Amino acid sequence: MVPFPAQSHLNQQLQLACIFSSSYDLPVHFIGSATHNHQARVRANGLKPSDIAKIHFHDIPTPDFASPAPDPNAFTKFPSQLLPSYNACTLLRDPISLLLRDISSKSRRVVVVHDVLMSYNVQDVTSLHNAESYIFNCVSVFFMYSSFICVPNGMPIPLDEDLLKKLPILEPDAPEEINKLVEFQLQFRDIRVGDLYNSNKLLEGTSLDLMEKFASTQNKKQWAIGPIFLAAKVDHVSDKRNKCLDWLDNQPPRSVLYVSFGSSTTFSDKEVMELAMGLERSKQKFVWVLRDGDRGNIFSEEARRFELPDGFEERVEGVGLVVREWAPQLEILAHSSTGGFMSHCGWNSCIECITAGVPMAAWAMHSEQPLNAFFVTEILKTGLLVREWKKHEELVTASAIEDVVRKLMASEEGDEIRRRAEELGAAVRESIEKGGASQLELDSFIAHITR
Structure with missing residues (x-):
């Protein structure tokens, strides 16, 4: 597991790690800086400590980065104060590569599940004979399809006329450095075998069908396995009640x-x-x-x-x-x-x-x-x-x-x-219960990677 160092990304990847480890008894390695691995653990709301304990956390040495306070009077709400930590994560390629080679030498197969914004960092997976990678998408399929398929390819967004009139027009609200970082990482996303989505067919059936149709033209697979916090059985109540x-x-x-x-x-x-x-x-x-x-x-x-x-x-x-x-x-x-x-x-x-x-x-x-x-x-x-x-x-x-x-x-x-x-x-x-749509997708993904 290779998450991007932002809270909502860390949170979802840790939940997914617990699913793989506790529900399917797979060895799971969680890779990040010491700071962000610690953040993932201390904010693991509802996850059982015994499930987290099964995961192998690897604290990758990361150069010191600035950690400024957010600007409450900034012109946009984008969290620009996080840029130094985002930039620092681009320096993790070599240590991640070394770790993957070590795990590869001891395993029948290595499966790398990573954030799309860590694609550059995991690119050396292609040099390992027994390794493959999958992107875990922490955003909605509707957003992914609209913004990454329709807009770049000049395709209409599949909504009726009344809804299209209400559709918000997104203008870049992030600093140019962030946009460059995203573009840089996206150059390497095609190395993946497929995509995982924290959504399901009940919520986003239309978008998933359209995304699957497009993915098939790229020879990519996809699984909609959400809501993952339910699959992770996030119901642990802390001893210290808020x-x-x-x-x-x-x-x-x-x-x-x-x-x-x-x-x-x-x-x-x-x-x-x-x-x-x-x-x-x-x-x-x-x-x-x-x-x-x-x-x-x-x-x-x-x-x-x-x-x-x-x-x-x-x-x-x-x-x-x-x-x-x-x-x-x-x-x-x-x-x-x-x-x-x-x-x-x-x-x-x-x-x-x-x-x-x-x-x-x-x-x-x-x-x-x-x-x-x-x-x-x-x-x-x-x-x-x-x-x-x-x-x-x-x-x-x-x-x-x-x-x-x-x-x-x-x-x-x-x-x-x-x-x-x-x-x-x-x-x-219900969709995550036994026999439900999301549970079947999750079982399908596990069957695929353990084939």
Whole structure:
């Protein structure tokens, strides 16, 4: 396993590693810098320590890299502060190659499952007689097909006319250095035998069929094995229970809005104030995870002190809870008191939310997130937009936040969206059960690599 050093990528690859190791009894090697391997382990929300213990972690020596704090007043929300750590990972090719050669000499077959953004680093797999590689894609198939097949090849995106009018137009929001890094890595992706997707046919059947048709012209295979956190049996409850779960225990069913913007989003002081006022004025219950986006080295962080409206936490006591540390998202979404999720729409959060059967207040921040928000709100119809992407440079006001929170949590429209979300979540959970579509795909992949 060769993950890209960003939280949502590390998280999904570690879950997949646990599936291979614990469910199929395969020896698994997890390769990365000491910092990022440690990050993957300490944030392994819900994975059993006994499953993680079966994995062989290899801490590859990495040159020291800068780990600046995120800029809360940056023009775009892209986490540019992570660029030094991204660049550092491009220096891992040689040590990865040496490790692969060593494992190859002792194994019948070596299977490398890597992030698409680590393709350069694993290219020497082609020089080993008993090795092959597969890309594990941490993003939606809809995004992959639209952005990497349709747009570059001048093909129409397969949506009806009404939906095409609503489709957000993605403009580059990352620094040019990031774009160059992505282009550099993508040059080496064709060495793969096939692709794994953290999705399934129930959610993205159309996109998967189209992607499979295209992949067959490239002689590539594909498997849709998600939601992988379910296959990884992510249900372990930590001995140290988070205080927000105790708080949720005392709330009515489906009454609480969970507010969290992932590991890469940083708000300005003004945005924090507007969000606080919007949540308070909505009169709806909430758990709000208030923290900065990650640095490249999360262990070098000094927590930022956020300014909230005077007396805010005292006024919302019993109604809302502000959490300032890493929160157990899967446990929060699965809690019976959780009735909505205000999210940045990273694919990890989307698929966890969909699987839990929780409706979403979709507030995309950067990268492919606007397409994920579109997918949830317009195709699945299990959420509402907080703001349209074409207005992403404008401040989202307290009144706009208040309106969308009330609509999602306390209206007939919100109830209907919640009903659809719950039905879809139940169906997705069934897909990973024995005989379900995703479980069959997972079994098929294992049969293929152990042939």
